[in-house]
């Protein structure tokens with residue numbers, strides 16, 4: 255039991271040392287150049303937020319792959 259606690263502390267220490275050795279801007283998964291994907295609620299396609307068609311409805315922003323999907327969305331009763 256005590257061994258497990260020590261092993262856990264050791265792993266935590268290694269993790270903290272590794273973390274402190276990294277540059278301030280963290281791992282590649284969080285890099286700014288990775289485009290954020292949003293889902294088109296009409297055709298369920300994922301589109302990069304930069305190139306998506308944005309429609310504001312009831313204070314909420316919705317994203318679409320094309321004008322067609324945006325138009326279809328605006329025609330649906332809500």
Ligand SMILES: [Zn+2]
Nearest residue numbers: 294297319323
């Ligand atoms: Zn679409």
